[in-house]
Amino acid sequence: MRPTWAEISLDSFKSNLGEVRRVVGENVRIMAIVKANAYGHGAARVSEVALAHGADMLGVATVPEAMELRETGITSEIFLLGGVDPREAGVVLENALTPACYSLEVLEVLSGAAVERGKTVGYHLKVDTGMTRLGVGVGDMESFFASAAELPGVMLEGVFTHLASSEIPQSDYTDYQLGVFREGLFFLDELGVKYRYSHSANSASLQRFPDSHMDIVRPGIMLYGSGSMGEVDLRPVMKLKTKIVQLRKASPGTPVSYGGSFVTGRETLVATLPIGYADGYPRALSNRAKVSIGGRLAPLIGSVCMDFIMVDVTDVPGVCVGDEVVLFGDGLVSVEDVSSWAETISYEVLSRISSRVPRRYV
Numbered sequence: 231m232r233p234t235w236a237e238i239s240l241d242s243f244k245s246n247l248g249e250v251r252r253v254v255g256e257n258v259r260i261m262a263i264v265k266a267n268a269y270g271h272g273a274a275r276v277s278e279v280a281l282a283h284g285a286d287m288l289g290v291a292t293v294p295e296a297m298e299l300r301e302t303g304i305t306s307e308i309f310l311l312g313g314v315d316p317r318e319a320g321v322v323l324e325n326a327l328t329p330a331c332y333s334l335e336v337l338e339v340l341s342g343a344a345v346e347r348g349k350t351v352g353y354h355l356k357v358d359t360g361m362t363r364l365g366v367g368v369g370d371m372e373s374f375f376a377s378a379a380e381l382p383g384v385m386l387e388g389v390f391t392h393l394a395s396s397e398i399p400q401s402d403y404t405d406y407q408l409g410v411f412r413e414g415l416f417f418l419d420e421l422g423v424k425y426r427y428s429h430s431a432n433s434a435s436l437q438r439f440p441d442s443h444m445d446i447v448r449p450g451i452m453l454y455g456s457g458s459m460g461e462v463d464l465r466p467v468m469k470l471k472t473k474i475v476q477l478r479k480a481s482p483g484t485p486v487s488y489g490g491s492f493v494t495g496r497e498t499l500v501a502t503l504p505i506g507y508a509d510g511y512p513r514a515l516s517n518r519a520k521v522s523i524g525g526r527l528a529p530l531i532g533s534v535c536m537d538f539i540m541v542d543v544t545d546v547p548g549v550c551v552g553d554e555v556v557l558f559g560d561g562l563v564s565v566e567d568v569s570s571w572a573e574t575i576s577y578e579v580l581s582r583i584s585s586r587v588p589r590r591y592v
């Protein structure tokens with residue numbers, strides 16, 4: 231078997247979820263965000279653990295993601311953050327999913343599908359307060375509800391928004407967005423529109439803006455041990471690991487990997503590792519990353535290939551074929567290190583670890 235895997239610590243995940251609970255208190259519902267295969271950690275296992283340890287509901291991006299969870303026997307509430315396509319209305323009803331909704335057209339189709347089945351579908355209205363992605367503007371709420379109120383089989387359960395800049399300490403945009411959202415909620419009260427939940431907080435805002443907690447919080451990245459804003463103790467959940475498959479001495483002046491973008495400057499012990507960009511290890515790390523071997527950092531040399539990388543292990547004493555290597559997730563290399571070397575964010579690195587990499591739960 232190819233010795234490349236992602237070790238997932240369910241204890242670390244539980245501990246991070248506990249931190250969310252500690253920050254928000256007992257009276258706020260936690261929607262654990264498990265979209266994109268739980269940010270690469272494996273949605274089925276992670277969801278099960280989340281629900282058993284304090285999450286009240288799950289949030290995913292797409293209907294197929296929700297279906298995967300239903301198929302593994304999860305019966306909790308599953309929220310569709312990104313809304314639904316009208317063609318998915320039947321599946322939403324049959325599987326008791328809770329969609330976000332921002333379009334009257336889609337709500338009408340949901341209403342029809344609900345009436346056909348003698349069911350009711352609860353939905354959350356998505357309000358755009360400044361992300362400029364999805365949602366109904368505050369100014370369009372009145373006409374939305376003028377029509378929505380007439381529709382049978384659909385029930386407004388929640389109203390929510392998404393914050394665009396809550397991780398940026400020097401920005402006051404979150405206060406602005408929360409202000410717009412509160413205005414919207416006040417306006418709904420005036421219209422006599424009833425609902426149970428309002429929500430706005432992702433990981434960064436739940437840490438930085440207690441005002442954003444409302445009835446439900448929607449943490450994603452912090453559950454996976456990244457995105458601390460300073461006051462929480464988060465533990466990395468994923469350790470990406472592999473083993474050395476070959477060791478070779480290269481004399482000075484030897485090019486390494488495609489294109490020879492690295493040429494050895496000394497007698498170099500080169501270790502070949504069976505992980506590459508097809509595993510989700512970014513090609514942008516070519517000649518930039520370090521990996522952890524035997525308690526030391528070893529530099530990646532040359533281009534990242536589809537299935538392999540090479541590292542310089544000349545300075546790692548006693549290194550052998552078969553030695554374990556950590557790409558990120560231990561005390562020496564974090565996913566934040568890797569994402570900054572690749573000029574991206576931890577979300578992207580984690581969620582792109584591909585299905586070729588088996589997840590092992592510990």
Ligand SMILES: *Cc1c(COP(=O)(O)O)cnc(C)c1O
Pocket residue numbers: 263265311392431432433434448449450451452
């Ligand atoms: C992904 C997502 C979240 C979680 O965001 P994090 O920054 O990972 O906590 C919350 N809400 C919505 C609408 C999302 O799409």
